[in-house]
Amino acid sequence: MRLEFTKMHGCGNDYIYLDCLKGMIDNAPELARRLSPRRFSVGSDGLICIAPSQVADATMRMFNADGSESAMCGNGIRCVAQWLYEHKVAGDEMTIETLAGIKHLSRKGEGIWQVEMGAAEFEPALVPVKGLGPDPVINRAIAVDGLPWQVTALSMGNPHCVTVVEDVQSLDLERIGPGFENHPAFPEHVNTEFIQVMGKNHLAMRVWERGSGETLACGTGACASAAAAVMLRLCEPDTDIALDLPGGRLTIRVSEDWQIRMTGPAKTVYTGVVEV
């Protein structure tokens, strides 16, 4: 069977986008696993289906490279907006339904989208975090593969664990990342952001993503990092925070009541057809 797709990326976080507006497909996890391996197939961080919605302009369903589904994808939702805009399904303002709720997006320039991401949630049951007590996990010591780390855990619709480091570039994430992803404190596994304070309201971040490994960017991870940095008083609320990721820059604003706004690029790379 020939499958048409669009390859898009947001700050180098690249996914295969499928037009499912006529109806959601039932083999998306399998397609994500088959098409994501680099050099052996199309190659991507995962697969995103653009499906119909009763309550918004479209629905986004996102699948990591290992086929697991996530409720939310920050870079993916900007690309879905760009796809809907390019295909004239929606205009400069739109809503996209996700498993983490309906998100409002505004076009801010050529290929630039702003997303109202909703609230960062630190309540342990909502992350979810297990076995670390009833209080929010904020700058708490945990052991990962026998080594001590200070972590802050929160949800952006998907689970995140943020840790502040001295030198983010020197970390061997292939070695460190899986220990966080599979840590017993995170029963649904976790996306882990390693952040370094670069200056006032300026962070550098690398990420180990649940289900996909190290990626060049993570939108929800950037939001989680900015929220954790505000919680730890490393950055200020109600001001733009610049997040430098290996694949580019995202701008995040955290309000006093933890509502998060993300602004960043979304780019179509090519369209293609693959035999599946």
Ligand SMILES: N[C@@H](CCC[C@H](N)C(=O)O)C(=O)O
């Ligand atoms: N890269 C994404 C997040 C993708 C999902 C994540 N790996 C998860 O399983 O929660 C982003 O830009 O937010």
